[in-house]
Amino acid sequence: MRGKFRIREEYVYKMPVHFGGEPFVPVRTVYGDMTTICLKFETDQEALLKIIPEDFELLQPMVNVQFANCREVDWMSGGEYRLIQLSSPVRYVGNSEGLEGEYPLVIWENKACPIIGGREEDGMPKVFADIAVERHSGDHWFTCASYECNTFLNLDLERKEELGTEDVARLNESSRINFFGWRYIPNLGKGGTSLSHATLYPQEAIARQVWIGEGCIKWYPLTLEQNLVQFRIISTLADLPVIRYLPAKMMKGSSRLNVGDSRLLP
Amino acid sequence: MRGKFRIREEYVYKMPVHFGGEPFVPVRTVYGDMTTICLKFETDQEALLKIIPEDFELLQPMVNVQFANCREVDWMSGGEYRLIQLSSPVRYVGNSEGLEGEYPLVIWENKACPIIGGREEDGMPKVFADIAVERHSGDHWFTCASYECNTFLNLDLERKEELGTEDVARLNESSRINFFGWRYIPNLGKGGTSLSHATLYPQEAIARQVWIGEGCIKWYPLTLEQNLVQFRIISTLADLPVIRYLPAKMMKGSSRLNVGDSRLLP
């Protein structure tokens, strides 16, 4: 009466494992229709360094805020979800490769499935929030995130002129971005870690249309009891001072997540 | 400009780690208001053994189906979520302790937060679904689960007589249940595992009111494209034959998740 399921060493699984795994193949999943709003602000370097692991060097005391309405998501049969991500430009100094990219401080997503995969497979700091569709009145675009009906973050963009074909092409020359993560799985029943390491998760974003603009964010810090599980995340980020905003942009295009190129950073 | 966040060895973290962790304390979290519907059926032993890891012995070829409407959830400030769990009675034979309990084959939950914690901390096989509130017409109770508006599982219960105080008290004598999990984290960018082991997650359920009844389940297997990420889970479970149903019950009470007593099973 012994169970007959056994994990095959060379296969890849997701929990629950016992329904079977698959041989490893380097997955590249396409997001065919992306609408993104990208804001950027300079913040206090000391405050920011406190939430960057010491294996990374901060390249600039900047925070990139990205809202994305992800549609035509391949692995969802063309379904959709939305996210808001805050990240900073870093260099990984845990080894000698000198890799540069973005370190996401948090990624809110409005569906559980991409959260689970992103956390367990790539160490992406994904957590749940309800995230509104981008809406607009004329060229004023806006969206926001809430938790159990409590808004904690508003994004606003005044969209200005659209970039010409050449400018978009130039932008697409640097379409590849290294995202870094920190994958962490705790011990059970005592302190300490079961798994804790930096990760690399390369992505590509191809723009079809780009507008420049001016944007800003507004935090509504929640009380501890309103959001026990994200209180520290929201209050720490809301406390990052905005020294100045840099030019914002809105983009329509597509993305490719090179999940198969993800790797542990030793 | 080096990041200043460092993981403290004896602390416990959740992703994203860089907002800080906490000293380990054995958490016991209370679910103050639980409404559960429990069905049970005998199935084909061979079919069931295929989805039980070989470190477990199947005690009976039975599947317990539990719907729970969890309210007054402590760690949600009294918030609520719902779940549907299928599990089988097993003995862990990976060591000499001879622990007996339930091995969950899958747990659908309708909120991302409990899914994340249950998977990463306890190896619980939690995945997302929309799950309806239990409703009823007289003593016929029903609920169901769907994914992107596609129903895949219906539960029905004909509720019969309520148990007397003594019967409820007797039931509560065996309120403690060992749940087992299999925590698995894959390698990155290649096959194989980063973490793979059995877990023990003790829980307690105290009934205030219990009714017996007769119940059944009905699967609506989805097509692969309707649910790429759960197709194998749903179709495998839907294929488990129902040889006979055993008596069902409905309960109102409370639960205690002894997260702090969770441990790795070597």
Add this chain to the structure above:
Amino acid sequence: MRGKFRIREEYVYKMPVHFGGEPFVPVRTVYGDMTTICLKFETDQEALLKIIPEDFELLQPMVNVQFANCREVDWMSGGEYRLIQLSSPVRYVGNSEGLEGEYPLVIWENKACPIIGGREEDGMPKVFADIAVERHSGDHWFTCASYECNTFLNLDLERKEELGTEDVARLNESSRINFFGWRYIPNLGKGGTSLSHATLYPQEAIARQVWIGEGCIKWYPLTLEQNLVQFRIISTLADLPVIRYLPAKMMKGSSRLNVGDSRLLP
């Protein structure tokens, strides 16, 4: 080839009518499990009078704010929804009956079905919002309402002592409340009304448990573009000054909507 559906004069229908109606029966629908939080504040009489139709006399310059988590709703097969209602005490002076009761200024509800029926059948001023389950940290209870992820109203209650059996019984002696509405259906393709009249909608609320407490509300007025259809409602109500709060209460019990006793007020 002429259609064969004909409205029977003595029947009652809902849109779409062509699936058939029913003989009139005086419906009394039960809400078996109600949790309500009731706040009350004195406001500026002049400001309040502006949003009370002239067929009503304002009895006191008071606003009752009621959150209700409605469960075991008969006509939903025991399903649930939530609402937040603001109302003021009035006397109907459009005829000589001298009826007294509550005039709801607005009722936000988180499901479309009760909104449709309440508007078309009883002239209740129901509109949609997402409304959070009541949550709490100790005796501090809170909930809120949002529209497309934008919070516009928070409710807070410090719950104090529970009333004794006699006090609850006394409260239940005046369980019957006259709610008034204003049913209005516009002309099509030009100004003016197709239907416009006051309504009476009697309800009963039976308390099982009552706690007194202190409460307050907080508005987050939305911009016009954030909520084009409710902007005027929210901004007008948010502008009502709070002169003082009166004692609040929380109740658990049941309700009976005497839909069959509803009537036009000539």
Add this chain to the structure above:
Amino acid sequence: MRGKFRIREEYVYKMPVHFGGEPFVPVRTVYGDMTTICLKFETDQEALLKIIPEDFELLQPMVNVQFANCREVDWMSGGEYRLIQLSSPVRYVGNSEGLEGEYPLVIWENKACPIIGGREEDGMPKVFADIAVERHSGDHWFTCASYECNTFLNLDLERKEELGTEDVARLNESSRINFFGWRYIPNLGKGGTSLSHATLYPQEAIARQVWIGEGCIKWYPLTLEQNLVQFRIISTLADLPVIRYLPAKMMKGSSRLNVGDSRLLP
């Protein structure tokens, strides 16, 4: 202390009326980004005539099934909602105009706001359902509708070749469609009607891209208790026999709802 709000005769209001109305202007609201899937089947004429009011003549025993993902909705500040509509081609014979168009049998929509307006202002037979985003695997497109997690309708489309520019232009020559409704408001507290009449609601749909294809629908009739308020709608429509399917199509384009041209049909 008398209320000071008075309805101005020439204004237009929505419930709640007391927040004020507006002078009538002929509203034309634009839906800037529409994705629609249109199926069509021949059914039994007698069965269909039973659910067509006798003021209409059925032109063909056909049912048009339309799914629409409505985006860039003007009156939602560019927000979105989805609908599934079943309609039949009719001539209005209640007067001598001889107007031809489509009579919607039902329109499920996944947001309360458009439901309320469509019913009260135009007599459109709108009711609530959760409606999935259109998804696809290659050229197989699918979507569905559910109520409290119970799927009741699936739509499938095999998309074939795209139409050329000229064919699309020809299609757009007949972009204007007369939709008919039946606006009905019941009496209160007794049988009979307060308002009951046919309506005309002209709309325009401009296609940018059109594909032809083959489609089908599948009903999952719910039990009475699963959906008390829509049981008769769903079971009646599910009983309409499908004699044969006609060519289907998918379209991307925009729509204009000429609300201001709506009128009562005497």
